[in-house]
Each structure stands twice: as C-alpha cells, then as structure tokens.
Amino acid sequence: DSGVTQTPKHLITATGQRVTLRCSPRSGDLSVYWYQQSLDQGLQFLIQYYNGEERAKGNILERFSAQQFPDLHSELNLSSLELGDSALYFCASSPRWSAYSSGNTIYFGEGSWLTVV
C-alpha cells in the first residue's frame, strides 16, 4: 500500500459526459501528479500541483482540468469525454516539488479505470 488513495477505482460513462477523479496523497506529501496510461502508451504526465499551486503541465487536454485543495487532496476533471479518453489515470504524490530529491521519489495510487462508451 503506497498510501495514495484514488477513487473511484472503475468508472464507465458515455461520450460527452464529465467525470471527476479524486486523489488523496500520502500523509505529509505536498506534490500531487496526474498521469494517464492508455493501451499503447506509457505513463503520460498530465499535470502537477505543489501545495495548492499548479507546478508543471504536461500533455493535458483543454477538456481536462485539475486542482489541489487546502487539505492537499486533488481532483482531475475530465469533460466532453471521447472514446479515446478511456484509460487508466494514476495519481502520485511526493514530499517536495521535485519528483526525486534526497532519496524521495513519487508514489503511485492504484489508478482509476475510466471507460468511455
């Protein structure tokens, strides 16, 4: 158990709909990262928040948005869903703004499976 909690574990929704994925980081971790894993792709970095502020942005679509709340949990909002958005969405957390520092790295949750039909 990495200490990172993601909900829901599985989600099936229709095209055009909107969903919210939730992540609770490990206790004490200030950074939250969102990654997308599609069938033939690796782990694609979407976005990072550090202590409530957006820290880095990757290949995140404009239809997607995220935020980190004062209690440090994060939500990833996916809207106007398309079939191609079906993927496994991972949340990860780390203590500092950098994904690797002083022996600390990022720890992943078990992921949220999104199926768009």
Place this chain on the structure above:
Amino acid sequence: DQQVKQNSPSLSVQEGRISILNCDYTNSMFDYFLWYKKYPAEGPTFLISISSIKDKNEDGRFTVFLNKSAKHLSLHIVPSQPGDSAVYFCAANGGSQGNLIFGKGTKLSVKP
C-alpha cells in the same frame, strides 16, 4: 517527442537467467533516473534509482547501469524469478522538471 525511450515492448527470460532491460534518453539535463515496476491492476512501484554522477547502483538482485555519453541506462535482474514478471518503466527527472518522464515500458516475462 519522446525524451525517454524503451524500445523493447517485451522481453522473455528463463528463470535463473539474467534479464536486461534497456532505456535511452535524449535530455542531458536529467540528473536522476529511476525504474518502476508495475503489476496488472496495481500502480507502479519504485524499484531502484541512479544519480547522474554515478555509473552503477546495486540493490540485491537489481543493478542499474548508466552510460551518460551514450545517454543509455539498463536494469539488470540476476537471477530472474517468475515473480519479476511485470511491466518495467524507466523514468527520468531533472533540470526544471518537477515531474518524472516515463518511457512506454517493457513487459518482462520470466518463465519457470
């Protein structure tokens, strides 16, 4: 463009033999490299890392080698065990990047 590449989607090895997983990168600003292991229906878990100031790091059966001039790293697993069967991701961090950049992964199958 992919900054971290794992060109072998899969690798099959006999139990007890050595498994060698390869990874190439393009950004010379990366200063840490990590390997993650992922089992089905689970999140990736950290396996081993190496700093760019080293050329080797060993942890039990796992050794990571870094060749900075070639921008290449490899993970050696000796001896390989059936429980090592998983997808292995290479990742890099450094420069202005706060996040990890991952390769597409290599699926390792260790046959009894």
